[in-house]
Amino acid sequence: MQFPVQARLKDGTPVVITQATEADVPAFQALYGLIVQEGWSYPHQRPLTREETYAYWFEGKTTIGAFLDETEANTELLGGFYLKPNWPGRARFVANAGFMVAPHWRRKGLGWLLGALMLRHARDMGYRGVIFNLVFSQNHIARALWEKLGFVTVGVIPQAIVNDDGTCQDAIMMYRSLIADPGCP
Incomplete structure (x- = not known):
């Protein structure tokens, strides 16, 4: 897949x-800080430093950003994702991804657009599937989006997440195959 990709959101943006x-x-640091403060989609409990942001979002990953396309200097980050092998070695053909939308x-429609592009990019990179290891069970919007994009629940980790108010929620593991023939080559 070739980047950059120009697109329009549902409202024409x-x-x-x-x-x-x-x-x-x-x-990415600024946007991720907002996402972390919301507290319902990522495990971090505080915004990350620049170095921590680089390690989490960039190091060893393909990182894609969606920017407002109004000027040559696309400075407003609307959302993004990273893509990386979920495991090393023999299992490196299953990708893991992380997403955020401002x-x-x-x-x-930005989440769906980023998700669809990620699936295409992952396939082009040779991945056989994509797994989300930690989808918060109470993040119904993300779960519905991933299901719409063909992901299925493959596991539940009971009470894996402790919310800021002390209550717990499950972590959902979701997977999507990227190959037509499930057999190995």
Whole structure:
């Protein structure tokens, strides 16, 4: 798959989706800080430093950002994802991905667009499937999106997540195959 990709959201907003670089780390840090503070989709309990953001979102990963396509300097990060092998060696053909969409850009089709592009990119990179290891059970929007994109629940880890108020929720593991023939080559 070739990046950048130009697209329009449901409301007609033009976006450019491109491979992120180290120069984009501050934008990812700021957006991820907002996502972490929401507390319902990622395990971190506090915003990450620049170095931690680089390690979590960029190091050893393919990182893709969706930017507002209004100028040549696409500076507003609307969302993004990373893609990496979930395991090493013989199991490196199953990818893991992480996603985020800025709160004011949700419900405009960006999550679906990023998810569809990730699946295509993962297939082009030679992955045989994609797994999400930690989908918060109470994150109904993400679960519905992944199901719409063909993911199925393959496991539940009971009470794996302790919410800020002390209550617990399950972690859902979701998987999507990327191959037509499930047999090994």
